[in-house]
Amino acid sequence: MKLKHALLIAGISISGLIAAQPTWEVGNTTLTEYDLVTGMQIPWEILWGPDDFIWMTSRKGEVIRINPEDGSYTTVLQKNVMNSGNGEPGMLGMAMHPDWQNTPKVFIVYCAGTSWNGEEYLSVFDWDGESLINEEILLTLDAGGIHNGSRLLVLPDNTLLMTAGDIGASALSQSLSSLQGKTLRLNLDGSIPEDNPFPDSYVYTFGNRNSQGLALGPNGLIYASEHGQNSNDEFNLIQPGGNYGWPQVEGYCNTASEQSFCEENNVVEPLMAWTPCVAVNGIEYYNHEAIPEWQNSVLMAVLGGLGGQYERLSVLHLSEDGTEVMSEDTYFSSFNQRIRDVAVNPYTGSVYVAFNGTSYPGNGPNIIKEFRNEAFASDVLEQLTAIRTKAQPNPANDLIQISWGGKGLSNATYQVFSYTGQFVATGIVTDQNLLLNTEDWSIGSYFIQIEHDLGILTCNFQVHR
Template structure:
């Protein structure tokens, strides 16, 4: 696994000085997400057996190609000991084709709080397709149980994401057979009984007009963003300008930035907003 700064440079605190390598011994990583307490989770395909769900730590060996799954074979024992191999939190044999993952901790679906939602394609014969809910321990370092959903659709599940405001779950379906026969669809699953923060406190917004900026433009924001900061980034992800939000309207002029495309971001307790802006 490689770790880079947004501008492509190598972080000073990478485990191997001057190298982008963060961890190794991975066969075919598929999903990656943040968990509680700064944890990083990854899902990974095995060759024919031993799909894995891992915690990623710096400067650690995850075994491949010498080790598949946990260190449970006599032929693997010495390698695991000598290389401090980090064993998976969970594994599946035969391969179920694990895929995209997302940590869920939203009040909209209380039964799924502190869980990792894991997409499952179902393997070559598509007999295991589902959305797996991996219920984690309080500190996030162990899988305590697994629930399975949506297998009745008979569709390979490719990826998953969560709406941070409503807690709705978006599931990407990838057809009924390998490698993806269609129809490719995205379905939204929402707890309609849940009243979101957005609905309770009013909609948050940020508008920029006119855009492109040829002389003077206005960044208009909702009341929820007053007192926060508005940040402007260039196309490489570098922060180029930052201003405090003291009213509903912020003036931006053509001479404040070189010509080009930028991304304007602002955030409050209701979440983060991002807009693109062009300076001509």
């Protein structure tokens, strides 16, 4: 019997089967679930880029750039990584240069070398509009089979934090002469900031085991998630010069030996700890009005532990000043999938979640899902779609028209840059399109940014002759 016929007999309408996306209730808010992109290989970092694309590292050694509208993507970097990204090493954290308009650079951590021994590189690449090129290595650490960290976070003072794991050699964490088992802080050119807590040292915190989550919170607070051994996963507040206790102290200072070590060494205790370990990972501060129930919280990806029984997205509700965790809600456990990282759409407030397969240390192919409050997002998306930018003809020879559909923009500022970092043109947009003369511009890739009420619209184009 044909399926359609069988369904009709059973009284099930075909359209009813196709129509609805799954939904999730969060208090009074309904989130609709979408598969943004599938077939990814162990996504490790996902972030919302300054170009309004979602950027992803895969542990197998790739950087993928995904269009959040339709999930189409391109591979913009490929590296040979240690053990082909199996186990824990591979391509890990990523962060974008804060002055993207003038300096489109991307910071990436990856492990390279043979089998279970090698180097971990913090590198910076130039973005040329199509690929990441011109690698410059800023820092070299040891890489191990386990505990390589490493998240990256650019701070408001234009320095870069990097979490470095203890590579399984726990004694290194308390040694200030080793870069392992630390949070490191660098200037964006790779030099040591003069106001780091220890002179001539990248070390910003020590006594860390393997932190794989970093996020900026309210009032300049910096949060980190950190893996415990069997017990005591931690959620920490990062303080310059802080000793986070490992390996002498796990979680709170609550045993006799821990208490004496904590007193002698002024150990910073976590805001929250989990026993047994649930394998805490990527974190993101959420304060978007799209999901009021999640405002002033940290969204935390949870891998689920070695036994794979605690997978979820945790929502850590913060106190008003952000210095305490008041409660934890959990979501999406029923996927039974390791959750590696989260990212947030700044316009719609949608939350993107990267899955890593069912068991340690992760297996692909994987999905990145979007959870969207349609009631909030549909208005925003309609406005965004109405003003979606197009460049014609592209490539251009002389005149190029930049247009953004039906809606006029009033007093929006545009700026044009080349992907070599040169500022080319600026002006005010007052109409429904913009005509630029590219005659005097060099051959190459350009982008325009139009700053308007809803954010910044961007569009790439080429100039050929």
